Amino acid sequence: MNNNIPKFYTINDSGLGCLLTLLVIGLLLGSVGLGWVVNGFLILFALLLITPIAGWFVFRWWIRRNLVEDQCPVCGYEFTGFNNTECRCPSCGEVLKVEASRFKTLTPPGTIDVEAVEVSSKALED
Known part of the structure; x- marks a missing residue:
């Protein structure tokens, strides 16, 4: 066994069997006439991916507003x-x-809110 091979050259295929199994099941269901089941799962998967992204943009729009x-x-x-x-x-x-x-x-009902203006004494003498 050669331990001098760098780790970035190794290929990990642990999820490849699961992906091929799903692909074969999808092709089998489509050929039998149950393609609507496969389409339903694909639509559900797409909705699960798109809904959080769209929700994020709606949330940002609402916050800005x-x-x-x-x-x-x-x-x-x-x-x-x-x-x-x-x-x-x-x-x-x-x-x-x-x-x-x-x-x-926020003032209680019946309260008159006024703003004070400073007037200099020089303006009063004129």
Whole structure:
């Protein structure tokens, strides 16, 4: 026995017998008139391969459509959230609502939300 032969020259044929057995069974079923069984297994196998790939692309499309990255209107901390949901700002803890790809403060009914504007004293004297 020659142990000096590198391992990349060896051929492993352990799965070849199983593949040939499946091929012979498929040809036998097709010749008997049960080709629909073989076609059914091939369609099932194709669906098992294609479904996860298609699901991955649908999931990526859904994430791109519903994931919102914006700044908190209270503290300015930038984070992500899902569209049309309520969440808390990780920095200040304010409850926020994600609407139209923007974070908005969630105020109780009857509360008027105003924004303060700083006016310099020089502008008042004029």
